[in-house]
Amino acid sequence: MLTDLSPLIAATARWLTVAYPPSGGALALALCEAQARQAVTVAAALRYPTDIDAALVSMAGPGGAARLDWITGAETTDGHPAEEWAWRTWVDEVVASWAAVLLTDAELAGTAVAALTEGEHTTATAAEFRRLLTPDAGDRRAAALLRHPDLLAPVAELHHGQLLDRLAPERPLAA
Structure with missing residues (x-):
């Protein structure tokens, strides 16, 4: 059984950078993809x-x-050969939604990175997520669309509550 999440991660990150493309050239693309x-x-x-x-x-x-x-309203696969779009079957809606939240909420991103110590997959440190947690001006410029709260809101809102539940299951329910 495959227990590696890399196909899902690659496809979902690619979807985000296609839906919210970088501003600039090759360096901006690399910085946006890293985030x-x-x-x-x-x-x-x-x-x-x-x-x-x-x-x-x-x-x-x-x-x-x-x-x-x-x-x-992202581009659909209509008119494109199926093999060019096969990666899209590996996109995870919940993961994309949670990633959108993390890209637009620095405090929640810090909480999420700290929570990684509870899982079996990650031995990463906060330093390995620097571009997510403390993006510099170049990172922000490159990923202006990817980090824009209003643009990401429709995706982020899809499963925001589930992310909050995952990070703080003991929190009281809102009235």
Whole structure:
């Protein structure tokens, strides 16, 4: 059984950078991709904290990008050969939503990175998520669309409550 989340992480990060492209050239693309990948890595490790969780999503599949495309108005696969878009079947809507939240809420991103110590997948330190946690001016410029709270709101709001529940299950329910 595959317990590696890398196909899901790669596809979901790619979807984010296609839906919210970088501003600038090749360096901006690399910086934007790094931020998306870090956010998606944290979100995936939180969503699938055990090897069993990862194996189950690998067997069942994460669901694909169709709903996310509809919500954001992103380009569809119409008119494109299927093999060019096969990666989109590995996009995980919940992970994309959680990553969108982490990209727009620095405090929650810090809490999420700290929570990674509870899962089986991650031995990473906060320093490995620097571009997510403490982006510099270049990072912010490169990922202006990817970090824009208003633009990411439709995606972030999809599963925001589930992320809060995962990070603080003991919190009281809102009245």
